[in-house]
Amino acid sequence: MTQLASQAFAQFAATLGFPSLSPHKQRELAEEIGPLMLERFLLLIEPKLSEEDRESALRYIDEEDVEGLITFLKVRVSDFDRLIPQLF
C-alpha cells in the first residue's frame, strides 16, 4: 500500500472518530464504509443537478472515474463544499 493510501485510511478512520485504529482495521473500515458513503454522497448531490449533469455524472460512475466526478461536481454544484461535511 502506498504512503498516501495509508494516510487516507488513517485520516478517514480518524474523521469517523477512530484515531487510534490499527492499520488493518482502518482499511477494513474504509472498505466497508466507502461504498456506503459514496451512495450517500450521490444521494445528497443528485437533487442539485440538472438532467444533463446527471447524465454526465452517470458516465463518470460508469468509467469509475471518481476523481473526475468530484472535479465535475465541484464545478456544477455551487454549494459542493458545504455538502462534504454532511457525509461525516
Next chain:
Amino acid sequence: MTQGEIPFAMSNLYENIKKSRIDIDYTLAYLGDKKKGEDVISAETAASKLAHIAAVVRRELLTREAWLDTAAEIRPEAQASLDSIDTWVAYLKPPARAATPEVRIIKRELADSPELATVTENEYTPEENPWPRLKKDADLVDFGSGPETEHDQEAAQALAEMRMETAHRIYLHEELLYIDAFTLGRSKASNEEDRHDREMFLESKRTEFDAATARYVQEVLAVKGEDAAVTARVGLEKRRLEVEKSIWPGIFSKKVESLPPLKRKKLGLALIFALSSLGGLGTFLPVAHFAAGQHQRSMQADARQNNLRSQRPLTSITETEVLEREPVIGTARVTDFLSIAEQQNREYQPIRRTLGRGEPADADDTSVQRAVASTASPSETVVTEELTDINAVPEENTTEQTAGEASNPYDAAQSIEAIANTTNKGTGGALESEAPQTP
C-alpha cells in the same frame, strides 16, 4: 399521475396501511417481560420499527397529496393508522422507556453493590430524571478517594454500559427526528422558500443525528472495544442508507447498487482517496480527535472544559490547541468548525485550504488541480514497495472485470499520487505556499 395510475397507487397505499397494522401487532407482540422469560425486543427497537413504518405511510401520503383529496375515504383510515403508530412511538421512546424492565436491571446491578449505596431506585425514577445525561449519572456514583477495588471496576463497567445505553437511546431518538426531516426534505415543496426551509430543517436534524451517532459509537468503543465499535459504525451507516433510500431512491444510488461488489468497493475507496487528496478528510480531523478523546476523559474533562470555556472564547482557540487539548472545544461539531473557519480565516486556513472554499466555480476553475498539487510537496517520498496486500482484497466477481479495468482498489491512490507529483513539479499554484511542507 394519470387517471389509470390512481387505482393502482390507491391499492398500494391500502396495502401499506394494512401491512403497517400487521407490523404494529407483530412488533408489539414482542414487547413483553424479560423476567417472565417471554420473547422480547427492546422498546427502542420497537419504537424504531414503528417509526420506520410511519415514515413509509407518510411518504405514501405525501407523494399522493395532490390527488388524495379526491379519495376522501382513504384519508381518515391513513390518518388513524398514523395516529396509532405515533401514539405507540411516543409511548416507547426514551422518557417513557426509562421505566421499562431492561433499564431496571441495570439500575439493580448498581444498587446491589454496597459501595454504591447512594444509588437507589428512587433516584432513578423517570419523573425525576426522565432523560439521564452522563453528568447526572456520574454524580450519582461516588467512587471515593481510596484505592481502586474490584467493586469500583464493576461499578465503572456498569456505569459505562449505562452511558452506552443512554447514548443509544439518544441516537434512536435523533434517528426518528432525522427520518421525519428527511421525509419532509425530499417531498415536493410548493415554492422556493418552502424548499429552502425544508433543506435547512433537514440539515439541522442531520447535524444532531450525526452527533448522536458519533457519540454512541464512542461509547461502544469504550465498553466493547475496537471490533464492536467498527461493526456498530458500519451497521449504522448501512441502516441509515437503507432508510434514506427507502424514502427517496435516486438514480445514482440505483446505479451504484447495480454494480458488482468489487466495483462498488473500488469506487468507495476512490472517493475516500479523492476526499483525502483534496483535504476533505483532514478538515474534520480536530473534531474527530475530540470525539475519540471525549469518552476516556469525560468526567475529568467536564470540569476542565467548563473552566476553560469560561476563561476563553471558543473562537480564540488555535488549531494546535485543538489537537493538544481536545476537551477545550467542548461539544463543538463539524458545523461549528466550519463557521469558525469562515469567520477566522487566519487560524483555520491551514486545515481548510480544501476544495477551494469560497472560490467562484466556473468551467475553467483549476482550484481542484491546485489543491491536489498543494497536498504533496516535491520532496515527498513515494513509497515504492510492492502492493503486496492488494492480493488480500477479496476476489469476488473478478470475472466481471473488463480487460481495461484496474485490477486493484488502490489504483485511485496511485493515480492521485501521480497527479499530485506531476502537477506539483510543474506550475505549483497559488495554494502551494499555504500547504504544509513535508519534512
